[in-house]
Amino acid sequence: MNKLIIANWKCNPPTIEEAKELFEKIKDNALEKNVVICPPSIFLSSLICEGIKFGVQNCFWKEKGAFTGEISPQMIKSLGVNYVIIGHSERRNILKETNEEIIQKINEAVRAGLTPIVCIGESKGEDTFEVLNNQIKDIDENIILAYEPLWAIGTGESAPIEKVKEVKSFLKDRKVLYGGSVNSQNAPNYLEITDGLLVGGASLNSEEFSKIILCDI
Ligand code: 13P
Numbered sequence: 001m002n003k004l005i006i007a008n009w010k011c012n013p014p015t016i017e018e019a020k021e022l023f024e025k026i027k028d029n030a031l032e033k034n035v036v037i038c039p040p041s042i043f044l045s046s047l048i049c050e051g052i053k054f055g056v057q058n059c060f061w062k063e064k065g066a067f068t069g070e071i072s073p074q075m076i077k078s079l080g081v082n083y084v085i086i087g088h089s090e091r092r093n094i095l096k097e098t099n100e101e102i103i104q105k106i107n108e109a110v111r112a113g114l115t116p117i118v119c120i121g122e123s124k125g126e127d128t129f130e131v132l133n134n135q136i137k138d139i140d141e142n143i144i145l146a147y148e149p150l151w152a153i154g155t156g157e158s159a160p161i162e163k164v165k166e167v168k169s170f171l172k173d174r175k176v177l178y179g180g181s182v183n184s185q186n187a188p189n190y191l192e193i194t195d196g197l198l199v200g201g202a203s204l205n206s207e208e209f210s211k212i213i214l215c216d217i
Pocket of ligand 1: 008154
C-alpha cells in the first residue's frame with residue numbers, strides 16, 4: 001500500500017548511544033517502506049544515512065536571526081531532512097503554541113521545501129468537528145494532517161475505527177494520518193482507512209515498530 005508511517009520519538013531516548021542502537025535495529029525495515037524517522041533534532045546529524053527519510057518534530061517560523069534556541073526550516077532542509085511535524089498537541093498544550101504560530105511555521109516550512117505533517121485533534125469532551133474546523137481553517141488542502149485525539153495519545157486507548165472514518169470523511173480529499181496509541185495489532189485497521197500513521201511510544205520499541213512497518217502490505 002506504501003502508506004506513510006512516521007516515527008515520532010518525542011524527547012527520547014536520552015542518549016545518542018541509545019538513539020543509534022534503536023536506529024540500527026529499525027533501519028533495514030525502514031528502508032523497505034515509506035517510513036520517516038523523527039528523532040530529537042540534536043541526534044539527526046549522527047543518524048542521517050542514505051535511503052532513509054528523516055523529519056524533525058518542530059521548526060521555527062523564520063529563516064534565521066536572533067531567536068535563541070530555535071531551529072529554522074532552512075537549517076533542517078540543508079541537512080537533507082525533508083519532513084517536519086508541526087503543531088503536535090504536546091507543543092500546543094505544554095509549550096502553548098497557537099494556531100497562528102502553527103500557520104506561520106507551515107508557511108516557512110513550505111517555503112524552505114519541507115513537507116509539513118500538521119497535527120490536529122480534540123481533547124476529551126470537546127466537539128471533534130468544531131475543534132478540527134478551527135484548527136484546519138487556514139491550512140492549505142494539500143498539507144498532510146495527522147489526526148491525533150489527545151485522549152488517545154500515550155493512553156493505550158486508541159480511537160475507535162468508526163471515529164477515524166468519520167474524521168477522514170470530514171476532511172474530504174486531504175491526506176490524513178492517524179496517531180494515538182498505535183501498536184502492531186491495531187495498525188492494520190488504521191492503515192486500511194487512512195493515508196498512514198504517526199507513531200509515538202511504539203516507535204521506540206524496535207520489534208513493535210518493525211511489525212507496524214511490515215503490516216503495510
Ligand atoms: P503514542 O503513539 O505514544 O500514543 O503517541 C502518539 C503521538 O503523539 C505521535 O505523535
